[in-house]
Amino acid sequence: MLDIKYISEHSEEVKNNTNLRGIKVDIDKLLVLDDNRKKLQQQIDELKAKQHKNNEQIAQAANDAKKQYISEMKKIANQVTALENEYKSNYALYIELLEQVPNLTHPKTPTGRSDKDNEEVEKIGEIRKFSFIPKDHVALAKSLDLIDFESGAKVVGQKFYYLKNEAVLLELALINFAINKLVAKKFIPIITPDLARKEILKGSGFNPRDDSDQIYNIQNTSLSLIATAEITIGGYHANETINLEKLPLKYVGLSHCFRKEAGTYGQESKGLYRVHQFTKIEMYIICKPEDSEKLHQELLSVEKEIFTDLEIPFRVVDVCTGDLGGPAYRKYDLEAWMPMKNGYGEVTSTSNCTDFQARRLNIRYKDNKNKKKFVHTLNGTAIAVSRALIAILENNQQSDGSIVIPEVLRPYMGNISVIKPR
Numbered sequence: 001m002l003d004i005k006y007i008s009e010h011s012e013e014v015k016n017n018t019n020l021r022g023i024k025v026d027i028d029k030l031l032v033l034d035d036n037r038k039k040l041q042q043q044i045d046e047l048k049a050k051q052h053k054n055n056e057q058i059a060q061a062a063n064d065a066k067k068q069y070i071s072e073m074k075k076i077a078n079q080v081t082a083l084e085n086e087y088k089s090n091y092a093l094y095i096e097l098l099e100q101v102p103n104l105t106h107p108k109t110p111t112g113r114s115d116k117d118n119e120e121v122e123k124i125g126e127i128r129k130f131s132f133i134p135k136d137h138v139a140l141a142k143s144l145d146l147i148d149f150e151s152g153a154k155v156v157g158q159k160f161y162y163l164k165n166e167a168v169l170l171e172l173a174l175i176n177f178a179i180n181k182l183v184a185k186k187f188i189p190i191i192t193p194d195l196a197r198k199e200i201l202k203g204s205g206f207n208p209r210d211d212s213d214q215i216y217n218i219q220n221t222s223l224s225l226i227a228t229a230e231i232t233i234g235g236y237h238a239n240e241t242i243n244l245e246k247l248p249l250k251y252v253g254l255s256h257c258f259r260k261e262a263g264t265y266g267q268e269s270k271g272l273y274r275v276h277q278f279t280k281i282e283m284y285i286i287c288k289p290e291d292s293e294k295l296h297q298e299l300l301s302v303e304k305e306i307f308t309d310l311e312i313p314f315r316v317v318d319v320c321t322g323d324l325g326g327p328a329y330r331k332y333d334l335e336a337w338m339p340m341k342n343g344y345g346e347v348t349s350t351s352n353c354t355d356f357q358a359r360r361l362n363i364r365y366k367d368n369k370n371k372k373k374f375v376h377t378l379n380g381t382a383i384a385v386s387r388a389l390i391a392i393l394e395n396n397q398q399s400d401g402s403i404v405i406p407e408v409l410r411p412y413m414g415n416i417s418v419i420k421p422r
Helices: 004-009 011-020 027-060 063-098 137-143 149-155 166-184 198-204 229-236 289-309 356-361 385-395 407-413
Strands: 119-124 188-191 195-197 223-225 240-242 249-258 277-287 314-318 330-338 343-352 363-366 372-374 376-384
Touching (some): 004 027, 011 027, 119 289, 166 249, 166 277, 166 385, 166 407, 195 198, 195 229, 198 229, 198 356, 229 249, 229 277, 229 356, 277 289, 277 385, 289 330, 289 376, 330 385, 343 385, 356 363, 356 376, 376 385
Antiparallel strands (some): 119 314, 195 223, 314 330, 330 343, 343 376
């Protein structure tokens, strides 16, 4: 969340920022609630000081005077209770509004309302020209017996699936390839839980109890299935003060991800592109504020390196204000070429969240002057397996229906170089 002091001192800037992001938050009401909060707290503190003084006077007073002090104490206690109840109601509304305020926005972020306004930064790799009519990954997977959507729908529901045969080896190869690459770059490998408490999700910028959200909640508990390991890695350090010499902390996390993917997406909902469960390798960095912009570029560089190694043509886009999401200060997407779409489809993203998540999760460090400050957090997708599979299957298909395995993945697949028709 943003610092309320900053919001108060830069209210017009914050209002303009929320408008650019397409988020409606009543900043004026938030500031009134903040003012009320401070006044009520001051009144409560003054009455409690009076209570403390009266306690001392009761101890020293004669019996007749004690009755008067005790009567006065009861009145003060009732006033304190009434003010504390008022404070709780006011604070609940205050926090609700404060948590709706998005992060500030990098000055170079393009202005726009949707992904159509994202700006292309660069293109890498050549788009293949097929000498035959290419199939989409759904048809390829069916003919090669790699993915079973029908059984997934039967056992769980639509948008769940079974991976089979070489698709299983391909998923494991992608996982090992990405983790090994990042461990070599001094990232700490971690396998996280697939669930988190609602306060950890909220701290990361997700709203698990909002009817419009994309999160699966576990009934009669405070737990939700995670949408990304960003949530659980951030939660790992919640309410901690990290030693300065440990920064930056760089993690590469493995988890399953669960998303409702509610909505109508047309062609984008086909096959593996939008599913309810998938495996993802997530990068997450905790650092000093002055290092976050440089480290954001490092995460982007790693994503580009991974898809260059996989020999998948892609482009990088600078995500516009209206498509950023609440926590991100700046965000880049990698979009791989997908013949199914006859265009580009998002395969990774990386965000600099500055201190937005750190304030909500209470993650700090001590600077050289021993002063506690909030860290900055960054995240980036190394591999979202489901979408990487689409890109590999569709771009590497051959006229006989076979799939050529990217060379970097072959050592992780027993040196299988081609998935052949059965």
